[in-house]
Amino acid sequence: MEDVQVVAMLVRRCIAGDAAxxxxxxxxxxRRIYNICYRFAGSGDDAEDLTQEVxxxxxxxxxxxxxxxxxxxxxVTTITRNLLVDHFRKGKxxxxxxxxxxxxxxxxxxxxxxxxxxxxxxxxxxxxRSREVSETVHSALAKLSPELREAVILRDLQDMDYREIATxxxxxxxxxxxRINRGRAxxxxxxxxxxxxxx
Amino acid sequence: MSDQTSNGMHCNxxxxxxxxxxxxxxxxxxxxxxxxxxxxxxACGPLFAEVEAGRNWLKGLTEVEPPASLVTNIxxxxxxxxxxxxxxxxxxxxPGITWLERVQAxxxxxxxxxxxxxxxxxxxxxxxxxxxxxxxxLTVAGVKPADLxxxxxxxxxxxxxxxxxxxxxxxxxxxxxxxxxxxxRVREIKRNITPAEPAPAKPKDNKNDTTQQPxxxxxxxxxxxxxHLILAxxxxxxxxxxxxxxxxxxxxxxx
Ligand SMILES: [Zn+2]
Numbered sequence: 001m002e003d004v005q006v007v008a009m010l011v012r013r014c015i016a017g018d019a020a021x022x023x024x025x026x027x028x029x030x031r032r033i034y035n036i037c038y039r040f041a042g043s044g045d046d047a048e049d050l051t052q053e054v055x056x057x058x059x060x061x062x063x064x065x066x067x068x069x070x071x072x073x074x075x076v077t078t079i080t081r082n083l084l085v086d087h088f089r090k091g092k093x094x095x096x097x098x099x100x101x102x103x104x105x106x107x108x109x110x111x112x113x114x115x116x117x118x119x120x121x122x123x124x125x126x127x128x129r130s131r132e133v134s135e136t137v138h139s140a141l142a143k144l145s146p147e148l149r150e151a152v153i154l155r156d157l158q159d160m161d162y163r164e165i166a167t168x169x170x171x172x173x174x175x176x177x178x179r180i181n182r183g184r185a186x187x188x189x190x191x192x193x194x195x196x197x198x199x
Numbered sequence: 200m201s202d203q204t205s206n207g208m209h210c211n212x213x214x215x216x217x218x219x220x221x222x223x224x225x226x227x228x229x230x231x232x233x234x235x236x237x238x239x240x241x242a243c244g245p246l247f248a249e250v251e252a253g254r255n256w257l258k259g260l261t262e263v264e265p266p267a268s269l270v271t272n273i274x275x276x277x278x279x280x281x282x283x284x285x286x287x288x289x290x291x292x293x294p295g296i297t298w299l300e301r302v303q304a305x306x307x308x309x310x311x312x313x314x315x316x317x318x319x320x321x322x323x324x325x326x327x328x329x330x331x332x333x334x335x336x337l338t339v340a341g342v343k344p345a346d347l348x349x350x351x352x353x354x355x356x357x358x359x360x361x362x363x364x365x366x367x368x369x370x371x372x373x374x375x376x377x378x379x380x381x382x383x384r385v386r387e388i389k390r391n392i393t394p395a396e397p398a399p400a401k402p403k404d405n406k407n408d409t410t411q412q413p414x415x416x417x418x419x420x421x422x423x424x425x426x427h428l429i430l431a432x433x434x435x436x437x438x439x440x441x442x443x444x445x446x447x448x449x450x451x452x453x454x
Contacts, residue, residue, distance in 0.1 A: 019278055026273050034265040048266055052276050059277040130259075137256045155218075156257035162218070177218045184253025185246060191256055192249075 008067040015063050026055060032073075032158065033080050039153045040084050042142040050087060054080045070167055077160065078168040081150055088146060140190040148183035155180050208236040213243045217250055 013021035033054050038047035057079055065075050141149060147169075154160045154168065155176075166173045213236050219225050220233050237247045 022278060023270075023274060026270055026277075030269055030273060031262065031265055034269060035262050038263055039260070044263075044266070048269060048272075051265070051269060052273055055273045056276055134260055137260055141257075141260075152253070152257055156254055157260060157262075174215060178214055181214060181217050181246070181250050184251075184257065185249040186253070187256055188249040188253035192252070 004067055004071065007072040011062060011065055011067070011072065022059070025058075029073075029076050030055070033076065036077070036080050036153060036158060037084065039138070039141060039157055040146075040149060041088075042138070050084065053087075054083050057083060071164070074160075074164045074167050077154065077158070077164070081154075081168050084150070085146065136194065137187070137191065140187050140194070143190055144183055144186055148179050148186060151176060151179035152183035152187065156184070208232045210236075210240060210243055213237070213240070217247065220247075221251060221254060 010021050010024060014025060030051060034047055034051045037050040037054070038044060041047050041050055054076075058076065061079070065072065141152070144152070150169065151165065154165045155162075160168070162173045162176050165176045169176060171179075213233065216225060216229065216233050220230070225233055237244050
């Protein structure tokens with residue numbers, strides 16, 4: 001995914017005060033970090049703020065990156081993930097579900113996703129239709145508990161391998177796999193329920 | 200998930216192998232056992248379908264485009280300096296523009312207000328007359344234009360040059376009306392310059408106590424920029440702070 005030597009050099013230049021090197025890092029990783037934040041936080045505005053916070057934290061702690069201990073992208077993802085967890089633990093966490101079971105029972109009553117499902121009787125344009133589906137999946141993702149959500153985001157949206165995810169989340173690989181399974185299954189149940197209600 | 204063994208595989212093992220199975224990395228006997236458990240276990244069979252469906256939903260999500268301002272904002276909030284550099288890159292200099300034109304463009308930015316004042320007929324008249332008087336004075340004092348290049352523009356040197364030049368002019372033409380003409384012009388300049396002092400309490404000069412008269416107010420506005428002109432139009436001056444001394448000296452000598 002990344003050339004270890006190239007990135008290590010980039011980081012060294014950055015620490016030495018090379019503004020161009022830092023800009024290159026920002027250019028290379030802002031999209032990835034923004035997407036993780038967007039999928040985790042749910043809103044574009046939050047994602048923008050959080051991405052900035054991640055880079056501020058990266059900028060301050062860049063000298064602590066050790067390329068012999070892992071890929072830079074894993075380090076970046078770990079910082080992102082820790083910041084997201086800290087951020088949502090502070091306030092917004094209250095609204096989130098803690099387990100698959102509570103999530104299921106809550107959403108059975110609330111039916112929040114069905115409101116976003118387009119009217120099936122009208123044949124919509126394929127592009128609009130796929131965008132609406134994406135928004136529905138995105139909303140369902142926000143209803144997963146944070147630990148399941150982060151696992152599936154890193155695996156299915158960021159294509160990280162289990163070892164990297166285990167490093168970023170500081171849990172064993174077995175736990176990572178288990179969370180991914182539960183996260184995917186829970187998402188499928190939420191969406192299945194939603195579409196069944198509409199149809 | 201139920202805690203059972205079905206077709207030689209425990210449900211916990213199934214759970215561990217599920218990701219690998221979906222990734223397509225399970226092979227041989229392990230894959231056979233996994234598939235057999237999926238078919239035979241009432242809990243794991245539906246779970247496999249759900250997990251696969253969930254993965255497919257997620258894979259359908261495409262990357263979103265970050266806001267265009269994101270990189271600029273990140274750089275501003277981290278280094279700050281880079282934002283300036285980015286903006287410079289965005290406004291890359293167009294080919295064919297000489298350095299002189301670029302200097303003119305940059306100078307015209309802050310010179311424009313001053314130049315606008317200079318163009319006003321009233322100021323242009325004063326300025327023109329002052330310049331005329333000075334050039335005549337220098338000519339009769341025997342200063343050739345070529346000598347001007349040798350003039351030191353340090354404030355002390357300017358003062359010295361001014362005194363010696365004026366001494367010669369006064370000596371030769373003390374009783375001539377022309378001198379009065381020159382002096383009256385300089386006085387006029389002085390009137391324009393004096394109120395430029397920012398102090399709200401005006402000096403004894405009654406002519407400046409004209410707060411009720413719009414016409415006179417306008418004159419004060421001119422004079423405020425007059426002092427700026429003197430500062431800005433002396434580009435070789437070593438210190439801006441020293442420059443007003445020249446005009447103050449002029450006032451003291453002539454009034
Ligand atoms: Zn089973």
